Amino acid sequence: MVAKPVIVGRSSSHFTRVARIFAAELGVACDLRVVHDLMSADAADYGGNPALKMPTLVTSHGTWFGALPICRELARQSSLRLRxxxxxxxxxxxxxxxxxxxxxxxxxxxxxxxxxxxxxxxxxxxxxxxxxxxxxxxxxxxxxxxxxxxxxxxxxxxxxxxxxxxxxxxxxxxxxxxxxxxxxxxxxxxxxxxxxxxxxxxxxxxxx
Ligand SMILES: N[C@@H](CCC(=O)N[C@@H](CS)C(=O)NCC(=O)O)C(=O)O
The missing domain is CATH 1.20.1050.10 (Glutathione S-transferase Yfyf (Class Pi); Chain A, domain 2)
Structure with a gap:
């Protein structure tokens, strides 16, 4: 269980950046957990994603794989009503x-x-x-x-x-x-x- 949502990814990854831009625009504070070894074959290193891909969003009530589903979840969590x-x-x-x-x-x-x-x-x-x-x-x-x-x-x-x-x-x-x-x-x-x-x-x- 985590209090603050965590984005598992890398600062050099474009799909991760999509999620992070949405988080920032939506005012949802997230921590970044870095995937250090791109060649790792352990899903745990990717926040549990069996596809061994980033980003993953880990929250207290669930884990989302992939940039678009993460952006949708961030929008649900946001108190801002952005168009x-x-x-x-x-x-x-x-x-x-x-x-x-x-x-x-x-x-x-x-x-x-x-x-x-x-x-x-x-x-x-x-x-x-x-x-x-x-x-x-x-x-x-x-x-x-x-x-x-x-x-x-x-x-x-x-x-x-x-x-x-x-x-x-x-x-x-x-x-x-x-x-x-x-x-x-x-x-x-x-x-x-x-x-x-x-x-x-x-x-x-x-x-x-
Ligand atoms: N369908 C995924 C694709 C994510 C993706 O390809 N992420 C890249 C980083 S930008 C990745 O995980 N690369 C590591 C690898 O493919 O081994 C999404 O939309 O988030």
Missing amino acids: IVWPEDLDTPLLSNAQELTVHAMAMGVSLTLGKVSGVPVDNAHRLKMERSLLSTLSWLDANVAEARSALPAERHLCFLEVTLFCLTTHLKFRDTVPTASYSSLNAFCESFAARSSARATEYRFDA
Whole structure:
């Protein structure tokens, strides 16, 4: 049993940052329990997640696996009544595809980073395909981010699509996964989102 909710994850992880930004925006104080060994095969190191993935949210009344379920639980726990745009609210092809491709690119980023640290050769066919997939997904997102954002409800406080897009784009730069300088629309969006105190409080860094 824990008094204060705990997010199990890493300060360098983009899915963890999504959860932490939601926690900060929603005013739900959480501790971070760092997953120190990325190669650990012990679910206990990931807050009990048998998939050996982070983030996990551990609270006094239950444990949630994965960024989106965690964000939903944080919203339930929050006393603030924020207007949040969730993936199921994205009911046009443009918005729905933007969300799908953002989460896909995040998963590609995870696989490419793990491939790099575990020594997958640069000319490995699957690695090359993942890189191609990531780059073409980023081009699509860059071309569509402005129109997609202008189609979002104007009165929103928080939007899962925007938070994931921010965490994705900034993480690619942080980990140098692929060059990002040419994605001017994505970078412009990130610059404005980065001014939020939730973004400033969760800047990527490698945990000690
Ligand atoms: N479906 C999960 C995916 C989480 C995920 O891929 N997390 C990465 C860190 S950003 C991870 O656990 N990486 C370690 C690994 O894949 O071994 C979510 O939405 O939270």
